[in-house]
Amino acid sequence: MEKHILALQLSHILGEDFPRDWVHGLIETPKQGDHGDLAFPCFQLAKTFRKSPAEIAKEIAPKLQHQVFQQVRPVGGYINIFLNQSFIADHTLQQLLADPGQFGSLQFGKGETIVLDMSAPNIAKPFSMGHLRSTVIGNALANLSEKCGYETVKINYIGDYGTQFGKLLAAYQKWGDEKSVRENPIQELTKIYVKFHEASKEDPSLIDEGRSWFKKLEEQDDEAVKLWRWFKDASLEEFEKIYRLLGIDFDLIRGEAYYNDKMSDTINLLKDEQLLVDSEGAQVVRLDEVGLPPCLIRKSDGTTIYATRDLTAAIDRFNNYQFNEALYVVGHEQTLHFQQIQQVLQKMNFSWAPNLKHIPFGMMLKDGKKMSTRQGKTVLLEQVLKEAITRAEKNIEEKNPTLANAGEIAEQVGVGAVIFHDLKHDRRNDVEFSLEDMLTFEGNTAPYIQYTHARAASLLEKGSFRLKDAVTTFDDELAWPIIKLVRNYPVVVENAYKDYDPSKIAKYLLDASRAFNQYYAKTKILESDQQQARLTVIFALTVVLKDGLNILGIQAPLQM
Known part of the structure; x- marks a missing residue:
C-alpha cells in the first residue's frame, strides 16, 4: 500500500511524463533503518529537470504528505521516507486478526484452474535425490497457486513407457531372478538395468533386443505386458512410501502408458493438418519457421516417442480440466522438448497452447556431476x-x-x-x-x-x-x-x-x-x-x- 501511495504522489508531482508504474519500479527499500523505510532515487530525473538529483530531492520532499508518512527527508540524491509506525502496525494487525488463516491469501486466481505436471519418477528405478526437485518445487507451486485463489490439479505423470522399458524387459529376461525381484523390486531392477547398460557397451546388439521388447510392449504382447505391470505396481508401492514421508499427495497419478491407445488420434490430427513429414523413415513435424529442430512423432520402426505421448496428454488434460495454465515442473535439460511440444500444439491450432509453461530447474549434482541411474550414480x-x-x-x-x-x-x-x-x-x-x-x-x-x-x-x-x-x-x-x-x-x-x-x-x-x-x-x-x-x-x-x-x-x- 505504501509504495503505491508514494508512487501515485510522486507521479502526480512529476507530471504525466512519469507514469506511476515507472515511478513504482524505482522505489527502493533501504537496507539500513536510519535511511528510512522507503527511498526514491532522483538521479534519472536530473536530465529532464536540468538540476542535480540533490536539488530535485529537496524540492519534491516537502510535497509528499500522507498519514502513512511519518517523516520525509531529502538526503543527497534520495528522498527517504519514514513510515508512520503506529498507523501501519494498527492497520496490519487489524487486517491479520480479522482472519488469521486467510492472511496473505489473494484472489486474482479465483475461478481459474492450474494443472501441474510434477514429480514423475520412472518405474523400476529408485526414487533418487534427482526426483526430489520436481516433487517439492511442484508441490510448493501448487500451494502458492491455491494461496492466490486458483484451483489446482497436481498430476504425477509416471514414466512407465518408452524404449528404456524395453531395455529393462530384455535385461530381466537375461539376468532377472523372480524371487529376488519380489523381495526387493527397485534394487534388483535397478541392478539389472545398470548391468544391461554396461553390457551394451561391449555388445551393441543388446540395444536392438531392448527395442524389440519395447515394440512387443506397444503391440500388447502378453509376456511383455505382464512383466511391465508387475514392475509398475511394485514401483508405485515403493514411491507411495516416499510421498507419505514428504506429506505430498496428488489429484491424479497417471503413467505415459495410459495414452498408448490414444496417440493414434493425435497422429491423425497431425495428418489432417498436413503437419507430418517423412524423414529417413520416421515421421516428424518441422519447426523451421521458429528456429527449432523437427519434433519426432514416430520412429522409423513404427514406435512412438515421449513427444507423441506429451502431445496427447496435453490435449487430454485440457479436455478434462479446461485449464488456464499448465505448468510442467521439469528440469531445464528438457527446455527444447517443451518448446517443440508447445509449437506443435500451436500449429495444430489449439488456442490454449500458449498457456503451457515449462518451469525449469537446475540439476541435483553429486560431486559436481549429474546423478545417473544407468551409471549407478544415485543417492536414494x-x-x-x-x-x-x-x-x-x-x-x-x-x-x-x-x-x-x-x-x-x-x-x-x-x-x-x-x-x-x-x-x-x-x-x-x-x-x-x-x-x-x-x-x-x-x-x-x-x-x-x-x-x-x-x-x-x-x-x-x-x-x-x-x-x-x-x-x-x-x-x-x-x-x-x-x-x-x-x-x-x-x-x-x-x-x-x-x-x-x-x-x-x-x-x-x-x-x-x-x-x-x-x-x-x-x-x-x-x-x-x-x-x-x-x-x-x-x-x-x-x-x-x-x-x-x-x-x-x-x-x-x-x-x-
Missing part, C-alpha cells in the same frame, strides 16, 4: 529422509529429552530440513547434494525457522495469549522490523507465485525468523506493561511463519 531419497529423521531424533534427545511426541516432531523436522534445503535455492540453479549442509540444524535451515516458530508459540502459551485480548495500538520501535515483514507477506506470496519461485518464501521466512530472534534477545515480552501488544505482534509472526512453511510443504511444530 528415502535413505536421506530416514537419516535426516534419525539426526533430528538425536538432536531432540540431547536438547529436550522429555519432549512429548518426539518421534512425530523428529519426522517433521528431518523431512522439513530436506525439503527446505532444496527450496531455499533459486530453482534455476543447480544444487550440490550435501548431507551435512542439508541436515544442519542451525543457520539458513528449516529447523531454525521451525524452532523460531516453536519458541514464539511457547511465549504465547506462557503469556496466555487469546485473540480477544489482542492489542493493535503500537508503541514499540524494536518490533517495527517484525511489523514490516508481516505487512509484506502478501506481496512476497504474490511475487513468489508470479516468478514461480518458492525460494522467495524460504528467504522471507529466514528474514522473519532473524527479526523475531533479535527482538526476543532485546525485549522483555512477558510481565511488561506492553505484554499484550507484544504478544499480538508475536502471534502475527507465528501466523506468517506457519503459513509460509506450509506453502513450502513443511510442518510448523509447536514444540521442539
Whole structure:
C-alpha cells in the first residue's frame, strides 16, 4: 500500500511524463533503518529537470504528505521516507486478526484452474535425490497457486513407457531372478538395468533386443505386458512410501502408458493438418519457421516417442480440466522438448497452447556431476529422509529429552530440513547434494525457522495469549522490523507465485525468523506493561511463519 501511495504522489508531482508504474519500479527499500523505510532515487530525473538529483530531492520532499508518512527527508540524491509506525502496525494487525488463516491469501486466481505436471519418477528405478526437485518445487507451486485463489490439479505423470522399458524387459529376461525381484523390486531392477547398460557397451546388439521388447510392449504382447505391470505396481508401492514421508499427495497419478491407445488420434490430427513429414523413415513435424529442430512423432520402426505421448496428454488434460495454465515442473535439460511440444500444439491450432509453461530447474549434482541411474550414480531419497529423521531424533534427545511426541516432531523436522534445503535455492540453479549442509540444524535451515516458530508459540502459551485480548495500538520501535515483514507477506506470496519461485518464501521466512530472534534477545515480552501488544505482534509472526512453511510443504511444530 505504501509504495503505491508514494508512487501515485510522486507521479502526480512529476507530471504525466512519469507514469506511476515507472515511478513504482524505482522505489527502493533501504537496507539500513536510519535511511528510512522507503527511498526514491532522483538521479534519472536530473536530465529532464536540468538540476542535480540533490536539488530535485529537496524540492519534491516537502510535497509528499500522507498519514502513512511519518517523516520525509531529502538526503543527497534520495528522498527517504519514514513510515508512520503506529498507523501501519494498527492497520496490519487489524487486517491479520480479522482472519488469521486467510492472511496473505489473494484472489486474482479465483475461478481459474492450474494443472501441474510434477514429480514423475520412472518405474523400476529408485526414487533418487534427482526426483526430489520436481516433487517439492511442484508441490510448493501448487500451494502458492491455491494461496492466490486458483484451483489446482497436481498430476504425477509416471514414466512407465518408452524404449528404456524395453531395455529393462530384455535385461530381466537375461539376468532377472523372480524371487529376488519380489523381495526387493527397485534394487534388483535397478541392478539389472545398470548391468544391461554396461553390457551394451561391449555388445551393441543388446540395444536392438531392448527395442524389440519395447515394440512387443506397444503391440500388447502378453509376456511383455505382464512383466511391465508387475514392475509398475511394485514401483508405485515403493514411491507411495516416499510421498507419505514428504506429506505430498496428488489429484491424479497417471503413467505415459495410459495414452498408448490414444496417440493414434493425435497422429491423425497431425495428418489432417498436413503437419507430418517423412524423414529417413520416421515421421516428424518441422519447426523451421521458429528456429527449432523437427519434433519426432514416430520412429522409423513404427514406435512412438515421449513427444507423441506429451502431445496427447496435453490435449487430454485440457479436455478434462479446461485449464488456464499448465505448468510442467521439469528440469531445464528438457527446455527444447517443451518448446517443440508447445509449437506443435500451436500449429495444430489449439488456442490454449500458449498457456503451457515449462518451469525449469537446475540439476541435483553429486560431486559436481549429474546423478545417473544407468551409471549407478544415485543417492536414494528415502535413505536421506530416514537419516535426516534419525539426526533430528538425536538432536531432540540431547536438547529436550522429555519432549512429548518426539518421534512425530523428529519426522517433521528431518523431512522439513530436506525439503527446505532444496527450496531455499533459486530453482534455476543447480544444487550440490550435501548431507551435512542439508541436515544442519542451525543457520539458513528449516529447523531454525521451525524452532523460531516453536519458541514464539511457547511465549504465547506462557503469556496466555487469546485473540480477544489482542492489542493493535503500537508503541514499540524494536518490533517495527517484525511489523514490516508481516505487512509484506502478501506481496512476497504474490511475487513468489508470479516468478514461480518458492525460494522467495524460504528467504522471507529466514528474514522473519532473524527479526523475531533479535527482538526476543532485546525485549522483555512477558510481565511488561506492553505484554499484550507484544504478544499480538508475536502471534502475527507465528501466523506468517506457519503459513509460509506450509506453502513450502513443511510442518510448523509447536514444540521442539
